[in-house]
Amino acid sequence: MTELAGKVALVTGGSRGIGAAIAERLARDGADVAVTYTSSADRAAEVVRRIEAAGRRGLALAADSADPVALIGAVERVVAGLGGLDILVNNAGIAPYGPFEQVAVEEVDRALAVHARAAFVAAQAAAPHLEGGGRIIGIGSNLAERLPYPGWTLYAMSKSALIGLTKGLARELGPRGVTVNLVQPGSTDTEMNPADSPDADHERALTALGRYARAEEIAATVAHLAGPAGAYITGTAITVDGGFAA
Ligand code: NDP
Numbered sequence: 047m048t049e050l051a052g053k054v055a056l057v058t059g060g061s062r063g064i065g066a067a068i069a070e071r072l073a074r075d076g077a078d079v080a081v082t083y084t085s086s087a088d089r090a091a092e093v094v095r096r097i098e099a100a101g102r103r104g105l106a107l108a109a110d111s112a113d114p115v116a117l118i119g120a121v122e123r124v125v126a127g128l129g130g131l132d133i134l135v136n137n138a139g140i141a142p143y144g145p146f147e148q149v150a151v152e153e154v155d156r157a158l159a160v161h162a163r164a165a166f167v168a169a170q171a172a173a174p175h176l177e178g179g180g181r182i183i184g185i186g187s188n189l190a191e192r193l194p195y196p197g198w199t200l201y202a203m204s205k206s207a208l209i210g211l212t213k214g215l216a217r218e219l220g221p222r223g224v225t226v227n228l229v230q231p232g233s234t235d236t237e238m239n240p241a242d243s244p245d246a247d248h249e250r251a252l253t254a255l256g257r258y259a260r261a262e263e264i265a266a267t268v269a270h271l272a273g274p275a276g277a278y279i280t281g282t283a284i285t286v287d288g289g290f291a292a
Pocket residue numbers: 058059060061062063064065082083084085086087089109110111112137138139140160185186187188230231232233234235236237238239
Protein backbone atom coordinates (compact mmCIF):
# COMPACT_ATOMS: atom_id res chain seq x y z
CA MET A 47 0.00 0.00 0.00
CA THR A 48 1.16 3.55 -0.59
CA GLU A 49 -1.50 5.60 1.14
CA LEU A 50 1.13 7.06 3.50
CA ALA A 51 3.59 7.81 0.68
CA GLY A 52 5.47 11.02 1.36
CA LYS A 53 4.63 10.95 5.07
CA VAL A 54 7.14 10.80 7.92
CA ALA A 55 6.29 8.97 11.16
CA LEU A 56 7.94 8.80 14.56
CA VAL A 57 7.12 5.84 16.80
CA THR A 58 8.48 6.10 20.34
CA GLY A 59 9.54 2.76 21.80
CA GLY A 60 9.74 1.15 18.38
CA SER A 61 12.55 -1.33 18.92
CA ARG A 62 10.28 -4.27 19.74
CA GLY A 63 6.71 -5.32 20.54
CA ILE A 64 3.75 -3.17 19.54
CA GLY A 65 5.94 -0.19 18.59
CA ALA A 66 8.02 -2.27 16.17
CA ALA A 67 4.85 -3.69 14.60
CA ILE A 68 3.47 -0.15 14.18
CA ALA A 69 6.72 1.11 12.64
CA GLU A 70 6.85 -1.74 10.15
CA ARG A 71 3.17 -1.40 9.26
CA LEU A 72 3.44 2.35 8.64
CA ALA A 73 6.48 1.68 6.43
CA ARG A 74 4.59 -0.95 4.45
CA ASP A 75 1.84 1.67 4.02
CA GLY A 76 4.40 4.02 2.48
CA ALA A 77 5.78 6.20 5.29
CA ASP A 78 9.37 6.87 6.21
CA VAL A 79 9.64 5.87 9.88
CA ALA A 80 11.85 6.75 12.83
CA VAL A 81 11.82 4.79 16.07
CA THR A 82 13.17 5.58 19.51
CA TYR A 83 14.41 3.14 22.13
CA THR A 84 16.29 3.20 25.41
CA SER A 85 18.55 0.15 25.44
CA SER A 86 17.80 -2.16 22.49
CA ALA A 87 20.05 -0.59 19.84
CA ASP A 88 20.42 -3.87 17.95
CA ARG A 89 16.68 -4.50 17.93
CA ALA A 90 16.01 -0.93 16.75
CA ALA A 91 18.57 -1.36 13.95
CA GLU A 92 16.78 -4.55 12.90
CA VAL A 93 13.46 -2.64 12.75
CA VAL A 94 15.17 -0.02 10.56
CA ARG A 95 16.41 -2.81 8.27
CA ARG A 96 12.83 -4.06 7.88
CA ILE A 97 11.61 -0.50 7.19
CA GLU A 98 14.27 -0.18 4.50
CA ALA A 99 13.35 -3.59 3.11
CA ALA A 100 9.87 -2.14 2.58
CA GLY A 101 11.49 0.52 0.42
CA ARG A 102 11.25 3.36 2.94
CA ARG A 103 13.77 5.38 4.91
CA GLY A 104 14.26 4.41 8.56
CA LEU A 105 15.96 6.01 11.52
CA ALA A 106 16.70 4.64 15.01
CA LEU A 107 17.29 7.09 17.84
CA ALA A 108 18.25 6.40 21.46
CA ALA A 109 15.95 8.65 23.50
CA ASP A 110 14.49 7.96 26.93
CA SER A 111 10.91 9.25 26.85
CA ALA A 112 11.27 10.15 30.54
CA ASP A 113 13.91 12.72 29.55
CA PRO A 114 12.18 15.71 27.93
CA VAL A 115 15.42 17.06 26.46
CA ALA A 116 16.20 13.72 24.80
CA LEU A 117 12.64 13.36 23.56
CA ILE A 118 12.48 16.86 22.07
CA GLY A 119 15.91 16.22 20.54
CA ALA A 120 14.60 13.04 18.92
CA VAL A 121 11.67 14.91 17.35
CA GLU A 122 14.06 17.52 15.97
CA ARG A 123 16.41 14.85 14.61
CA VAL A 124 13.52 13.19 12.80
CA VAL A 125 12.50 16.49 11.23
CA ALA A 126 16.09 17.21 10.19
CA GLY A 127 16.88 13.67 9.07
CA LEU A 128 13.68 12.69 7.30
CA GLY A 129 12.52 16.12 6.17
CA GLY A 130 9.48 16.72 8.37
CA LEU A 131 7.00 14.97 10.63
CA ASP A 132 3.42 13.96 9.85
CA ILE A 133 2.58 11.14 12.25
CA LEU A 134 3.61 10.93 15.92
CA VAL A 135 2.88 7.66 17.73
CA ASN A 136 3.44 7.89 21.49
CA ASN A 137 3.94 4.20 22.21
CA ALA A 138 6.89 3.86 24.60
CA GLY A 139 5.72 2.22 27.78
CA ILE A 140 6.62 0.34 30.91
CA ALA A 141 4.59 -1.96 33.14
CA PRO A 142 4.92 -1.05 36.82
CA TYR A 143 3.12 -3.70 38.86
CA GLY A 144 2.54 -4.34 42.55
CA PRO A 145 0.35 -3.54 45.55
CA PHE A 146 -0.06 0.22 45.53
CA GLU A 147 1.08 0.57 49.17
CA GLN A 148 4.49 -0.77 48.13
CA VAL A 149 5.04 1.46 45.10
CA ALA A 150 7.87 3.96 45.63
CA VAL A 151 7.26 7.57 44.72
CA GLU A 152 10.14 7.30 42.21
CA GLU A 153 8.18 4.59 40.38
CA VAL A 154 5.12 6.87 40.34
CA ASP A 155 7.19 9.67 38.84
CA ARG A 156 8.76 7.36 36.25
CA ALA A 157 5.43 5.91 35.09
CA LEU A 158 3.86 9.35 34.80
CA ALA A 159 6.97 10.63 32.99
CA VAL A 160 7.15 7.80 30.45
CA HIS A 161 3.43 7.53 29.75
CA ALA A 162 1.84 10.94 30.37
CA ARG A 163 4.49 13.67 30.41
CA ALA A 164 6.33 12.19 27.42
CA ALA A 165 3.17 12.17 25.33
CA PHE A 166 2.55 15.81 26.23
CA VAL A 167 6.15 16.88 25.56
CA ALA A 168 6.42 14.96 22.27
CA ALA A 169 3.15 16.51 21.10
CA GLN A 170 4.46 19.98 21.96
CA ALA A 171 7.67 19.32 20.04
CA ALA A 172 5.87 17.79 17.07
CA ALA A 173 3.01 20.27 16.77
CA PRO A 174 4.91 23.04 14.95
CA HIS A 175 5.86 20.54 12.25
CA LEU A 176 2.45 18.92 11.75
CA GLU A 177 0.53 20.23 8.80
CA GLY A 178 -3.05 19.55 7.72
CA GLY A 179 -3.58 15.79 7.70
CA GLY A 180 -1.11 15.35 10.55
CA ARG A 181 -1.71 12.72 13.19
CA ILE A 182 -0.94 12.20 16.86
CA ILE A 183 -1.76 8.69 18.06
CA GLY A 184 -1.26 7.54 21.64
CA ILE A 185 -0.98 3.98 22.87
CA GLY A 186 -2.94 3.74 26.11
CA SER A 187 -4.35 0.62 27.73
CA ASN A 188 -7.67 -1.12 28.11
CA LEU A 189 -6.89 -1.10 31.85
CA ALA A 190 -7.85 2.60 31.79
CA GLU A 191 -11.37 1.41 30.85
CA ARG A 192 -11.73 -1.70 32.99
CA LEU A 193 -9.40 -2.92 35.74
CA PRO A 194 -10.66 -6.27 37.03
CA TYR A 195 -7.64 -7.20 39.17
CA PRO A 196 -5.34 -5.47 41.70
CA GLY A 197 -1.72 -4.45 41.26
CA TRP A 198 -2.09 -2.20 38.24
CA THR A 199 -3.23 1.03 39.91
CA LEU A 200 -0.19 3.08 38.92
CA TYR A 201 -0.19 1.72 35.38
CA ALA A 202 -3.90 2.46 34.92
CA MET A 203 -3.53 5.93 36.43
CA SER A 204 -0.67 6.83 34.12
CA LYS A 205 -2.48 5.51 31.05
CA SER A 206 -5.76 7.21 32.00
CA ALA A 207 -4.03 10.59 31.67
CA LEU A 208 -3.80 9.94 27.93
CA ILE A 209 -7.59 10.04 27.61
CA GLY A 210 -7.69 13.67 28.73
CA LEU A 211 -4.58 14.56 26.75
CA THR A 212 -6.15 13.12 23.61
CA LYS A 213 -9.34 15.16 24.00
CA GLY A 214 -7.48 18.36 24.80
CA LEU A 215 -5.04 18.05 21.93
CA ALA A 216 -7.85 17.21 19.51
CA ARG A 217 -9.46 20.55 20.37
CA GLU A 218 -6.16 22.43 20.17
CA LEU A 219 -5.01 20.96 16.86
CA GLY A 220 -8.32 20.26 15.12
CA PRO A 221 -8.52 23.73 13.57
CA ARG A 222 -5.22 22.95 11.82
CA GLY A 223 -6.54 19.69 10.39
CA VAL A 224 -4.50 17.52 12.75
CA THR A 225 -6.27 14.56 14.38
CA VAL A 226 -5.41 13.16 17.80
CA ASN A 227 -6.53 9.75 19.00
CA LEU A 228 -5.76 7.03 21.50
CA VAL A 229 -5.52 3.30 20.82
CA GLN A 230 -6.05 1.22 23.96
CA PRO A 231 -4.69 -2.30 23.48
CA GLY A 232 -5.69 -5.23 25.59
CA SER A 233 -3.48 -8.24 26.32
CA THR A 234 -0.99 -8.30 23.46
CA ASP A 235 1.72 -10.92 23.01
CA THR A 236 4.98 -9.02 23.55
CA GLU A 237 7.92 -9.19 25.92
CA MET A 238 5.94 -6.91 28.26
CA ASN A 239 3.06 -9.40 28.40
CA PRO A 240 3.95 -12.79 26.90
CA ALA A 241 1.00 -14.96 25.91
CA ASP A 242 2.73 -17.92 27.62
CA SER A 243 3.32 -16.21 30.99
CA PRO A 244 1.83 -17.71 34.19
CA ASP A 245 -0.89 -15.00 34.25
CA ALA A 246 -1.78 -15.28 30.58
CA ASP A 247 -4.63 -17.77 30.94
CA HIS A 248 -6.33 -15.46 33.43
CA GLU A 249 -6.06 -12.51 31.03
CA ARG A 250 -7.22 -14.62 28.10
CA ALA A 251 -10.27 -15.77 30.07
CA LEU A 252 -11.34 -12.14 30.56
CA THR A 253 -11.54 -11.50 26.83
CA ALA A 254 -14.57 -12.30 24.70
CA LEU A 255 -12.37 -13.82 21.99
CA GLY A 256 -10.40 -16.03 24.38
CA ARG A 257 -6.99 -15.04 23.07
CA TYR A 258 -4.24 -12.43 23.13
CA ALA A 259 -3.82 -9.88 20.37
CA ARG A 260 -0.90 -10.03 18.01
CA ALA A 261 1.05 -6.77 17.90
CA GLU A 262 0.13 -6.50 14.22
CA GLU A 263 -3.55 -6.28 15.19
CA ILE A 264 -2.84 -3.19 17.30
CA ALA A 265 -0.73 -1.76 14.48
CA ALA A 266 -3.64 -2.22 12.06
CA THR A 267 -5.81 0.17 14.09
CA VAL A 268 -2.97 2.69 14.29
CA ALA A 269 -2.57 2.43 10.51
CA HIS A 270 -6.28 3.07 10.03
CA LEU A 271 -6.10 6.22 12.16
CA ALA A 272 -2.90 7.34 10.40
CA GLY A 273 -4.28 6.89 6.91
CA PRO A 274 -6.89 8.80 4.92
CA ALA A 275 -9.69 6.49 6.15
CA GLY A 276 -9.14 7.87 9.66
CA ALA A 277 -9.43 11.52 8.68
CA TYR A 278 -12.70 12.22 10.53
CA ILE A 279 -11.81 10.38 13.73
CA THR A 280 -10.41 12.67 16.43
CA GLY A 281 -10.46 13.17 20.17
CA THR A 282 -11.45 9.62 20.92
CA ALA A 283 -10.13 6.30 22.19
CA ILE A 284 -10.41 3.02 20.33
CA THR A 285 -10.07 0.00 22.58
CA VAL A 286 -8.58 -3.05 20.81
CA ASP A 287 -8.93 -5.69 23.50
CA GLY A 288 -10.78 -8.71 22.15
CA GLY A 289 -13.83 -7.78 24.23
CA PHE A 290 -12.04 -7.56 27.60
CA ALA A 291 -13.97 -4.37 28.44
CA ALA A 292 -17.34 -5.71 27.24
P1 NDP B 1 7.51 -3.97 25.22
O1 NDP B 1 8.07 -3.99 26.60
O2 NDP B 1 7.48 -5.23 24.45
O3 NDP B 1 8.30 -2.85 24.35
C1 NDP B 1 8.43 -1.58 24.91
C2 NDP B 1 9.10 -0.67 23.93
O4 NDP B 1 9.14 0.64 24.51
C3 NDP B 1 10.53 -1.05 23.62
O5 NDP B 1 10.83 -0.65 22.30
C4 NDP B 1 11.32 -0.21 24.62
O6 NDP B 1 12.65 0.10 24.21
C5 NDP B 1 10.51 1.06 24.63
N1 NDP B 1 10.63 1.84 25.84
C6 NDP B 1 10.39 1.47 27.12
N2 NDP B 1 10.61 2.49 27.95
C7 NDP B 1 11.04 3.52 27.18
C8 NDP B 1 11.43 4.85 27.45
N3 NDP B 1 11.47 5.32 28.70
N4 NDP B 1 11.80 5.64 26.42
C9 NDP B 1 11.79 5.17 25.15
N5 NDP B 1 11.41 3.92 24.83
C10 NDP B 1 11.05 3.11 25.84
O7 NDP B 1 6.06 -3.37 25.36
P2 NDP B 1 4.76 -3.53 24.43
O8 NDP B 1 5.15 -3.51 23.01
O9 NDP B 1 3.94 -4.62 24.95
O10 NDP B 1 4.00 -2.16 24.80
C11 NDP B 1 3.95 -1.04 23.93
C12 NDP B 1 2.91 -0.07 24.47
O11 NDP B 1 1.65 -0.73 24.51
C13 NDP B 1 3.20 0.40 25.89
O12 NDP B 1 2.83 1.75 26.02
C14 NDP B 1 2.30 -0.48 26.74
O13 NDP B 1 1.97 0.12 27.96
C15 NDP B 1 1.11 -0.61 25.81
N6 NDP B 1 0.26 -1.76 26.10
C16 NDP B 1 0.74 -3.05 26.01
C17 NDP B 1 -0.09 -4.11 26.30
C18 NDP B 1 0.36 -5.55 26.22
O14 NDP B 1 -0.40 -6.43 26.65
N7 NDP B 1 1.54 -5.83 25.66
C19 NDP B 1 -1.49 -3.91 26.68
C20 NDP B 1 -1.90 -2.51 26.74
C21 NDP B 1 -1.04 -1.51 26.45
P3 NDP B 1 13.90 -0.86 24.59
O15 NDP B 1 13.79 -2.04 23.67
O16 NDP B 1 15.12 -0.05 24.31
O17 NDP B 1 13.74 -1.24 26.03
